Amino acid sequence: xxxxxxxxxxxxxxxxxxxxxxxxxxxxxxxxxxxxxxxxxxxxxxxxxxxxxxxxxxxxxxxxxxxxxxxxxxxxxxxxxxxxxxxxxxxxxxxxxxxxxxxxxxxxxxxxxxxxxxxxxxxxxxxxxxxxxxxxxxxxxxxxxxxxxxxxxxxxxxxxxxxxxxxxxxxxxxxxxxxxxxxxxxxxxxxxxxxxxx
Numbered sequence: 001x002x003x004x005x006x007x008x009x010x011x012x013x014x015x016x017x018x019x020x021x022x023x024x025x026x027x028x029x030x031x032x033x034x035x036x037x038x039x040x041x042x043x044x045x046x047x048x049x050x051x052x053x054x055x056x057x058x059x060x061x062x063x064x065x066x067x068x069x070x071x072x073x074x075x076x077x078x079x080x081x082x083x084x085x086x087x088x089x090x091x092x093x094x095x096x097x098x099x100x101x102x103x104x105x106x107x108x109x110x111x112x113x114x115x116x117x118x119x120x121x122x123x124x125x126x127x128x129x130x131x132x133x134x135x136x137x138x139x140x141x142x143x144x145x146x147x148x149x150x151x152x153x154x155x156x157x158x159x160x161x162x163x164x165x166x167x168x169x170x171x172x173x174x175x176x177x178x179x180x181x182x183x184x185x186x187x188x189x190x191x192x193x194x195x196x197x198x
Contacts, residue, residue, distance in 0.1 A: 006081035006090065007039070007069050009046040014039035014068075031075055035068070042068050046085040058086045069093045124180035131184025136191045143195070154192065158185050 005016040005024075014036075016024045026036045046061045062084050069082035073094025082091045135157060142150035161181055168178035 004076070004078040004080055004094070005072075006083050007065065007072060008083050009043035009065070009085040012040075012044040012047040014043040026072070029076070031072070035071060035075060039068055039072070043085075050085060062086060066091065066093065120176040123176040124183065127177050127180030128183035128187065131181050132187035132191065135184065135188035139188065139192050140195065143192075150192070154189065158189075161185060 005018050008015045008017055014026055016026055016029070018024070026039050027033075042061065042064050045057075046065065050058075065084065066082055069080045069091075070093050073080040076094075079092055079094045082093050083089075084091070135154065139150045139154055142153055165178045165182050168174040171178075
């Protein structure tokens with residue numbers, strides 16, 4: 001089981017230790033600057049409290065360290081071992097990542113909110129209608145000049161939209177635009193084929 005990082009206070013600085021030997025400054029993990037600053041402040045206060053004899057200060061520092069370890073676990077998406085600077089006890093905070101995520105080095109994604117089908121389909125329909133009408137009108141105008149030119153423009157347009165549609169299909173808001181664009185392209189091709197028959 002991957003226990004993740006352990007949070008230590010050493011020489012007034014916060015240090016993350018993995019496997020009992022690999023030390024890392026929290027700033028090197030790409031964490032928010034405010035969290036890194038708070039971790040180092042906590043370590044500095046812990047060092048000051050250790051040199052004094054205030055029991056209440058020790059409790060405050062320990063509580064703050066647990067809060068920061070909880071925030072660190074949420075940011076990294078893994079389990080953090082919090083080492084209390086006074087007692088030396090290790091408390092495991094957070095949930096361990098799945099073995100697959102650990103192997104791939106992934107940060108867990110926040111759960112996606114429910115799919116907004118109603119507004120999403122409306123967006124797709126509007127974008128699809130705009131794309132279909134625009135391409136159909138342009139294709140009809142070009143077909144009057146040259147059928148080959150109309151086909152070439154439609155192919156070029158579809159090829160130009162394809163990468164954006166492919167990348168946008170997984171982005172929560174933009175996927176509706178991508179779906180609408182794809183539907184509009186298909187509808188314009190169908191309209192073009194029907195116009196050849198009629």
